[in-house]
Amino acid sequence: MSVPDKQELIELFEYARPRVIQSMELRHCPHAGFYNPVDERCNFCHQGMECIWMNQNDELVDLEQKSLEELKQQLLIAVDFVDSSLSPHHLSRRKCQCDNCNWLRKVQETLARLS
Ligand SMILES: [Zn+2]
Numbered sequence: 001m002s003v004p005d006k007q008e009l010i011e012l013f014e015y016a017r018p019r020v021i022q023s024m025e026l027r028h029c030p031h032a033g034f035y036n037p038v039d040e041r042c043n044f045c046h047q048g049m050e051c052i053w054m055n056q057n058d059e060l061v062d063l064e065q066k067s068l069e070e071l072k073q074q075l076l077i078a079v080d081f082v083d084s085s086l087s088p089h090h091l092s093r094r095k096c097q098c099d100n101c102n103w104l105r106k107v108q109e110t111l112a113r114l115s
Pocket of ligand 1: 102
């Protein structure tokens, strides 16, 4: 797999990060949404897996080091987060032109092209 493919996927992460953070309820989080394996509060947190995702994919992580398969996997997880934070209004996605729906379409197109 060539590097340009990876670069294309990594660009999609840029958009995903703030969306994933937005989909979290951070008022009570002591770590601003970043999973901390040594804080036991994180183990009992009612939030989903978004913080773990952020921990593995934030801008401090060198995504270039991940394999193409790994990048695809992580993107699909992000798609789930964004998808589940959208209201039913967005479900007819072909018509919806909001940023989220445009991004979801772009991820799907890119993954389909690279697979
Ligand atoms: Zn939409």
